[in-house]
Every structure is written in C-alpha cells, then in structure tokens.
Amino acid sequence: MPEPNARPRLMATSREHDLRRRIAARDQRALAELIDTCAPWLLGIAHGMLQDQDEAEEIVLDTFRLAWEKIEPPSATSRGIIAWLLQVTRNRAIDRLRARRRRSRLLDRVRPELDHAVAATEPNEAATPGWHVHREVHAALDELGTDQRNVVQLAYFEGRTHSEIAQLLDIPLGTVKTRLRLGLGKLRVALSSLKEWV
Amino acid sequence: MKAHDWFVDQLEDYVARALGPADEQLMREHLARCVECRVEVAVIEDELAMLAMAVPPVPPRPGFTGRVVRELVDRRVPAWQRWITPIAAAATIVLAIGLTLRARRQVDHLTVALQRADLHADALADTLSVLRQASTVMQASFAKGKYDGGITIFADASSHRWNVIVHGLPEPGPDHRYVFWFVTADGMVWGADVICEGGRPAMLTLPMPPGARGIRGGALTVEAAQADPKVPSGLELAHVEI
Numbered sequence: 001m002p003e004p005n006a007r008p009r010l011m012a013t014s015r016e017h018d019l020r021r022r023i024a025a026r027d028q029r030a031l032a033e034l035i036d037t038c039a040p041w042l043l044g045i046a047h048g049m050l051q052d053q054d055e056a057e058e059i060v061l062d063t064f065r066l067a068w069e070k071i072e073p074p075s076a077t078s079r080g081i082i083a084w085l086l087q088v089t090r091n092r093a094i095d096r097l098r099a100r101r102r103r104s105r106l107l108d109r110v111r112p113e114l115d116h117a118v119a120a121t122e123p124n125e126a127a128t129p130g131w132h133v134h135r136e137v138h139a140a141l142d143e144l145g146t147d148q149r150n151v152v153q154l155a156y157f158e159g160r161t162h163s164e165i166a167q168l169l170d171i172p173l174g175t176v177k178t179r180l181r182l183g184l185g186k187l188r189v190a191l192s193s194l195k196e197w198v
Numbered sequence: 199m200k201a202h203d204w205f206v207d208q209l210e211d212y213v214a215r216a217l218g219p220a221d222e223q224l225m226r227e228h229l230a231r232c233v234e235c236r237v238e239v240a241v242i243e244d245e246l247a248m249l250a251m252a253v254p255p256v257p258p259r260p261g262f263t264g265r266v267v268r269e270l271v272d273r274r275v276p277a278w279q280r281w282i283t284p285i286a287a288a289a290t291i292v293l294a295i296g297l298t299l300r301a302r303r304q305v306d307h308l309t310v311a312l313q314r315a316d317l318h319a320d321a322l323a324d325t326l327s328v329l330r331q332a333s334t335v336m337q338a339s340f341a342k343g344k345y346d347g348g349i350t351i352f353a354d355a356s357s358h359r360w361n362v363i364v365h366g367l368p369e370p371g372p373d374h375r376y377v378f379w380f381v382t383a384d385g386m387v388w389g390a391d392v393i394c395e396g397g398r399p400a401m402l403t404l405p406m407p408p409g410a411r412g413i414r415g416g417a418l419t420v421e422a423a424q425a426d427p428k429v430p431s432g433l434e435l436a437h438v439e440i
Contacts, residue, residue, distance in 0.1 A: 028267055035263045040255035048253035056256070061266050068270045079240065083247035090250050094215050130251060137252040155216040156249055162216050177211070184210045188245045 011037060011129075016081055017074040024073045031068060038082055041130060042089045049093040049157055059096060063089045082130075094159030133194055140190035148183035155180055205235055213242045324403060327354075329361055336415065336438040344368055349418050349436045358406045364392055364418060365399035373423050378402065379430055381439055383412025386430045392418065415439030 011019075022030030042063060046056035063085055071081070141149055154160040154168065162180070166173045205228045211217050212225045229236050332352035339348040347366015354360070362378055370376055376392035387407045392400050406413060421432040 028271055031270065032263050032267050035266050039258045039262060039266075041251055043256040043258055044253045045250040047256045053256075053259075057259075057262065061269060064266050065270050079244055080247075083244050086247045086250040087243050091215070130255070133248055133251045134254065137248055141249075141252055152214075155211075155214045156246070157253070159215050161218045162211070163218055165216070180214065180216055181210060184214060184246065187249060188210075188242065191248050192245050194248045 011082060019081065020071055020074045020078065023068065023071045031064070034067065034081070035064060037129065038085050041082075042085055045086060045157075046089050046093045049090070049159070050096060055096060056093075059089055059092045062092060090156075097159050136194050137191065140187055140194075143190065144183050144186060148179045148186075151176055151179040152183040152187065202232075205232070206238070209235060209238055210242055213239060213246055321403070327357075331356055332361065334440055336440065338436040338438040340366075340418075340435040342433065342435060345420070345435050347435075349416070349438065351416050351438060353440075360389075360402075360404050360406075360416070362389075362392075362402040362404060362416065363399060364394070364402075367392070367394040367400070368397055369394060370420065374432075375421050375423055376400075376435075377419050377421050377427075377430065377432075378404070379417045379419065380407050380410060380413050381415035381417055381437070382407075382410045383414070384410065386417060388428045389416065391427075 019030050019034055023034065039060060042060045043056050046059040047053060050056050050059070066088060067081070067085060072078075141152070144152065150169065151165055154165045155162075160168065162173055162176050165180075166176045169176070205225060208217060208221065208225060212222065215222075217225060229239060329352050331354045333355040334351075334353040336351040336353070337348065340346070345367060347364065350363045352361040352363075364376070364378070367376055376394060378389040378392050379386040380389045387410050389404050389407065390402050392402065394400050415438050417430070417437040418435045419430050419432045420435060421427075421430070425431050
C-alpha cells in the first residue's frame with residue numbers, strides 16, 4: 001500500500017478548513033473555489049448514473065446549493081466536505097433515477113454502458129486533482145470478484161434495491177444480500193485509507 | 199435477535215441505498231431516534247463516499263462555476279425578500295418624517311400652552327403682589343334677585359393698581375354685561391367689563407383710569423348689551439367707597 005501522505009490530495013485539510021470558514025462567512029470566491037475543485041467529480045458521478053448532462057448539472061447545482069446553505073466553520077465533528085458532497089450528489093441522483101423509473105413503470109435491464117461508466121480511464125488530464133483516488137477505487141473494485149462487483153455497482157451506482165438486483169440478475173434475494181455485504185465490507189476496508197488522500 | 203440488531207445489520211445496505219422503500223423508511227425513522235446508529239451511518243458514508251470517484255470526472259461546461267455562483271447567490275433570497283429591505287427602509291423614513299412633523303406640531307402646541315401658562319403665572323404673581331401690598335381693602339355684598347354675591351377691592355397705593363374680585367354673579371346671557379366702574383370726583387368712570395364664566399369668581403387687576411381725579415371707590419352694575427359702554431345706566435349691584 002503506498003504511503004498516503006505521499007499522494008497529491010484533492011484538498012488539503014488546511015484548505016478545507018479555510019474554505020469552510022470563508023463559505024460560512026458567505027464568501028462567493030470560496031464557493032467558486034469549491035465548485036472548481038469538486039464539480040468534475042460530482043458531475044462525473046451524476047452523469048455516470050443519469051447519463052444526461054443537463055440533469056447531472058441540476059443535481060450538482062442542488063448539491064452546491066445545500067453546501068452554500070449548510071456548510072459551517074470547521075469543528076471537531078466536521079466531516080470531509082468532498083465525501084459529503086459526493087454522498088449528497090449520489091443520493092440525489094438515485095432519487096432522480098428512481099423517480100424516472102416510477103414514471104416509466106419499467107424495470108430497466110442492466111445497462112451495458114455501466115461498466116464503461118465506471119471503468120477506469122486514462123484521460124490526458126491524469127494530473128487532475130483526485131485522479132489517484134479514482135485509480136485506487138478502481139483497484140479496490142477490481143479486487144472484488146465479478147459477482148460481488150456487479151451487485152455493488154447495481155446498488156451503489158444505479159440505486160437498485162435488493163429485490164431489483166435479484167430480479168435483474170435472476171439470483172435469489174439472499175444471494176444478493178450476501179454478495180453486497182461481502183463486497184461493501186471489503187470496499188470499506190480498502191477505501192478507509194483513501195479518505196486520507198482526498 | 200433484537201429489533202435493534204436488525205437495524206444495525208441493515209446499516210451498510212441503507213447507505214448503499216439497497217433497501218426497499220418500506221425498509222428504507224423504517225431505517226429513517228429509527229435513525230431519527232438512535233444516536234448510535236446515526237454515528238455508525240456517518241462512518242460508513244464517509245468510508246464509502248469515495249467509491250463515487252470510481253466514475254471518471256466530467257469537465258464542467260464553460261461558465262458552469264459562474265452560473266452556479268450566480269444561481270446560488272442571486273436566488274438564495276427570493277425576489278420579494280430582496281425588495282422587503284428597501285421597502286422597509288423607505289417606510290421607516292416616511293414614518294420617521296411623519297413622527298417628526300407630528301412631534302414638531304406637538305412641540306408648537308406645548309410651546310404656546312407654556313407661553314400661556316407663563317403669562318397666567320405672571321398675572322397670578324402680579325395679582326398676589328397687589329394683594330400683598332394692598333394698602334386699602336373695600337368689600338361689599340349684594341343680594342338683588344338672582345344676583346347674590348359680593349365684591350372685594352384691594353387697592354395698591356404704591357403701584358396705583360386695584361385688584362377686584364367679584365363672586366356670585368350668574369352668566370349674564372347675550373343681552374347683558376357686568377361692568378366695574380371707578381367712583382371718582384367727576385363721577386363714574388368705566389373700569390372694565392367683568393367676565394363671569396360658569397358662575398366662577400372673576401378677578402381683575404386694573405390700573406387707575408387715565409385723567410381721573412379723586413378716585414374714592416368702585417361700583418358694579420348690570421348693563422344692557424346695547425347701552426353706551428362708557429355711561430352707567432343699568433342696575434347697580436354694589437357700590438363701595440373708601
């Protein structure tokens with residue numbers, strides 16, 4: 001495992017604290033800095049899940065709106081801004097996906113582009129802040145077996161429930177729960193060290 | 199297995215959003231009242247949040263940052279709330295001007311009332327000085343029909359002024375008036391009309407009539423309103439002499 005502190009961080013703790021203080025003080029430039037830093041990753045997850053640029057931008061805008069309203073000065077109980085923004089964006093994208101599905105009343109089939117959306121790519125901007133996290137997350141996903149990875153991807157990136165996954169993959173519900181639990185457990189161990197790199 | 203164990207067992211699936219709608223709702227209700235599970239959910243969320251970075255970043259379209267900043271900063275306050283401050287400020291200014299004008303009017307009224315009170319106080323002080331320095335006091339009572347009262351005259355020899363107090367006179371009505379006369383060596387000389395409001399005693403402070411000689415007393419008469427104001431011709435109620 002590489003030494004975490006040797007990696008370029010997406011956002012240093014001191015910078016995160018500085019942004020928290022300035023955003024809490026209604027500093028628009030701090031808000032712009034936060035957007036510049038995080039928007040590509042937030043748009044990435046939103047677009048990857050929704051496959052729609054306009055909807056992805058709406059979701060991300062809502063996420064930053066929440067940040068603008070809720071972010072408080074740093075404290076001992078503060079959670080990482082980026083982790084929080086990613087979680088909010090993903091949850092909102094899942095809500096949007098589920099609403100879309102309720103409207104269509106059709107159970108989607110596993111999208112063939114999913115693997116493509118989550119697959120590691122090597123962009124020419126490999127120096128993008130946070131790119132190393134992207135690589136490490138993929139390494140962690142690759143460590144899972146295919147069965148566990150598929151279940152995790154359907155739940156985490158498509159917002160599928162246990163029942164939907166069982167139906168989509170045509171496997172028993174208990175098997176879905178077991179694979180998901182094992183997969184998430186391994187990822188939690190692998191990703192816990194990545195927290196320090198963000 | 200206790201009920202709480204079931205919730206603990208589902209925390210990862212909840213964070214992954216794999217629970218069905220009914221279980222997800224149950225979990226939300228449980229988290230609202232269970233600190234222990236809320237803390238554990240926060241830990242799992244933080245650990246799994248980076249999984250979202252498995253999806254490659256998407257560069258924002260040009261101008262995205264500026265658009266978001268404008269959207270959040272401009273729309274953070276609804277339009278009606280943006281207007282409420284200047285409207286409130288304008289209303290406050292108008293109200294302040296109105297209150298100032300009203301206060302100024304009240305000050306003017308109070309100033310006039312104060313000036314009147316000063317004059318009244320001066321008159322009372324003057325009257326008291328006449329009473330205090332009076333060298334001669336003349337008094338007479340009268341009881342003639344509805345006129346049942348009296349007259350008292352304090353004569354101040356040093357300032358040559360008389361303080362005349364009349365009581366017991368009813369209001370004269372529109373056709374009559376009460377007149378105080380100086381009794382002089384040359385006859386009755388008009389001193390002043392006596393105003394009796396509401397039957398209250400009347401008080402007059404009078405200088406000596408110019409050109410009068412040998413002033414020796416005073417008289418009170420009831421005169422017709424149309425009568426010659428300078429010549430006594432009505433009913434004499436009281437007549438006193440030194």
